[in-house]
Amino acid sequence: MIDDIRLDSKHPLQHQLYQELSERILDQRYPSGRQLPPSRQMAHDLSISRNTVNAVYEQLKAEGFLQSFAGKGVFVHEDIKSAVTPSGPGLHKPVGAGMRLPPLPALPRLKSKPVEDASLPFQPGLPDLDAFPIRSWNRTLHHQESRRSLRGYDSIQGYQPLRRAIAAYLRTSRGVRCEEHQIIITNGAQQALSLLAEVFLQSGDNILCENPGYRGARNALGRFGNPLVPIPLKKHVLDVEALAGLGPARLLFCTPTHQYPMGGILDLSQRMALVQWAQRNGCWIIEDDYDSEFHFYNKPFAAIQGMFENAPVLYMGSFSKTLLPALRVGYLVVPEAVVEPVLWAKQISGGETPLLTQATIAEFIESGQFTRHLRRMRQLYRDKWQLFQHEVTEKLGGLAQPVAESAGMHLVLEGNFDDLALSQWLKTRGFGSTPLSAHFLGEDVRTGLVLGFASASEREITQCVATLRSALAKQ
Template identity: 55%
Template structure:
């Protein structure tokens, strides 16, 4: 069998061997993942590759050992080193999907309109500003059972097995706990083998974009919608097509009869930010549309746990089997954002591709934090915490509704849905200017227009109420009323 050519393989010189080892591992694994090295290809002998790259042979041997342990390659005695013959062939992109760690990501050539503010490109607030009252998506951190969490953390941190490597797909006990929870609470059809633990929902979206999208592809997105999904899915050369809402949910009548889009992103259980919920019949229509047009649905189960007066609708993913759905969620709202843990549920035939991509992009997620989270769920603390938070947020939501009636009548129109952790206050106003003025007094609502993708965005404020106490809620609404 001919030897694979690696003439274009170049390493950025570094003074330390570990950096060279990391670069070589990244370069070879990328080539295998992208299909430039196919199953059965023979790799150069370690001595020859070390000589060609002008690096130590031990560095090459260490990389070969790592790739063999992970199943990328197979070392056959007296024959050589080969790309593993049973490695599945993955889709070959037109351009590399993973940027080498040694060079910074290349941004889009033109800043998309929805990333621009009135005075130029938007910049994210500092970390301490994102923890201010009225910040959307920030849970009540004071109500988190920290003592219980610390007890479990102390219990797990003494386990030496958690100090090493565990697996790129995720800690098995956590994947089992997530699968059990999703089956019982969300109606998701999944086994632990279909769960991939991610570093938040944002990474799950980035993995989807890297695996599914090439230059020139199109993605359909509900409008207005979650800003983070746009940041993750709008890779260079990818077009985002807005689908407007009707009655605060995705307008199914506006879905195209024919489309070249590969993906449709939506939040069917609790539309973000407007809060609407797709009915069962709408969900089936949406699934039928996707099946007939060969489009994958990205189901972001945003805020599904916090419905106050009725049981949450089952996830779209569980309505039919198999479903053309990539299901994602995170623990940022249910536990705390600093945990940086999320999950992605995919069909069995895609698990290998997603896991390999995660291995290449970011590697493993902290085994220790995964183990603590798994025990937190298994001991029942997660369910008890959700129940307490649902009651607490319902009380805050009702109080905020009352404050809006008292102080904002005639100024803003509340878009009130009995679910979630935020309230939309709609008004045809320069909402970014209002949000900036609120920030000056220590409150961080977001302008509704920033969630828009189309040319005529809706305006108002997205007010997070979960992290604020009653006094902060009242002071904030009074301040907003004073702005007129």
Template identity: 45%
Template structure:
């Protein structure tokens, strides 16, 4: 054991011009001398009285600095013997690679840090770390899923939000299932507008539709289970399935949604995921007879249905067909919805409607993710609906989006008619354009078109990204809701210029 001692910090002086306290300056200086081996392990420090006299500071300042270093593990004490440099310096345990030194330090007793290999990740962690293409949102041009934010009635919403934000009753915890008044109002709305068979007891409020889908997958599927998904289909759902270790199996879609003949006669999958009222992204609407046939198939084979009713409010030519959950087999259908497209995405409110016997499992799954959903936002949404603003806003947006759909289709006909074909129905907030076969022979992909569009300030999505496996078509998914109708021609013309430049390049 060393019995070294030093007489004081003779070459150290405080800089009283610094904002840092004298205590911090002293503790930093002693720590630095320990780390650079000027103070070796087991070296005994002078008494606090001696240090205070030699440094011309109060004894309290010295004692505070020494106690801080002791708490951090750089110093230790012995009864009646004062402070010593610790022989287990914390920094030695934290270094992951040998420090580069110009010469050997005299402190041969200090531990040399060892090279460490990266700690292993879970299988999910390894899968997620391979994703290098995090989506960048533009919230403008032809970004999908973004409503007309300028048309949102903020003058109606803001006073309600401000009032609820000042309610102390909304500052604490509430029911994990969701704010009861919102669930009651939402149940009434879904029964009247979408024909659901549900009560407030069956509704779980979530932090957006993605969390709602995650909860459903967690309670219905085990790792390795198969789930049938539309192909092309919603990318976010596939991500949920992959993260859970489930295997998505693609079912092709046509002009009337999912191809019923492609459903396996003897299914091994446990879940069928659909967007029946407006297939995403291709836009097909499943007719009533076909919906009943799908429900019969699910009943015959014991397959769960996940019904994503993401933009049913926006049908322009006729009322939407009632939700599948309300047509029968309600005990086998999980209904998923969101306020992101009818109000605004940053609200982050979604919901599930589930059979009563699944409510507790769903709430428990939600608790493991986020716990309570933002309460002020729930209360504001409930009051906004109850006051009639919600229905009036939807009616206004329905007229506006129909005008915008006509505008983007006219622009596509003028600028893209010889290179792409639009696919649309009288519904929704987006269209799809598929490139003609001649374009594909030029050797470029739709992802290249999207990258070039973004460089021009135009957002959108590559159709090929929505396919599971080999894409059947190359094209673009263009959201039109947040673009002014008068700007459609200008922006579609830019897309045409991008396509022409890639043709020349290739």
């Protein structure tokens, strides 16, 4: 007698019965060996034709769910457990478990950062989150929030008042030659790099990258499998003379105003030589101007982009350090001919930047709050930099050597230790850092720690150096 199945006469009965029976067998409500009613009785119980029942029984037999024995009847197959649930009851298995997926492309050597570690003090790249002027930001946000024009779609290139504000800021503070129509708003520097890879690279094109260098750039630019060619550093900046021996390349990624992570600054003659080399060799320079706002004693060198007319430079910047990483807003400044292809790439990847955030940043810049915030942060980070330098020199002695330029939000401590293990151990003490060796391409690496002091309080700076001292002294 079957009394737990209900069929709906509005839908095909054979299909419904097949579904109902196979589900019960799969989740073992009908266990292996259980006898099913003869087709005549099943048809009677469900008020359907016997032919329909016979057709379903035949299909389930053909598929191995059921078996019949002459003179005895129809049973759930004895081997059903091993046939459909190789390792446990089917009911508890996620859909698709046991299915084979096509292989994934090779993953980068270092996996993405675990999220819970991303905002620890000393995490490189992280600004001081507590020093952010949240009240005036919220007031600006609130001011923009109710504007009807910000509720729909907008230009894929980015909110025009923001592009205008960025263009004015870059012209005066960084010497960038640009008009607002050359600016493309992106979801952080990371999206800018991905878009450039999409637009510029063809298979086999080489990419030149500083070594050591910014991993985010290598990952984004290398996403299609193009060869990444390391450019060695000389005195903590990319060695322009070495370029002649590295062969042709389509893109060259660099951080000329504060080499990441080593901190060197490319001087004027080196900048000129780099641009001339790029022009001669048909290579585009990606200039990542990621923290030029935080040079503590001297005005930073003007951006390469603006130093020479028609320099083949794709300039990028981000609000991750000057405002907050969580905003996910950055920008590209590209020659006019490059705008359209980049916009196309941005459009098809659905990478619009939230309009309300863009409008809030635009007002923040135009009202002068951005400049005031930068001035305060420059002073704050300078104080932290001095304290950190002092603590490291006093307390770490010869255990690790600071690689210092008076700029930026991070400091590299070089030393002969297992930097991967030390960085992981520091996380367990509540301090973020990245191992220097992870910034190298190839096997020839140096070891050390990259420590982002901007996000740490004075107390955390002192504590972290003391913690490091105890760890390094034991080595």
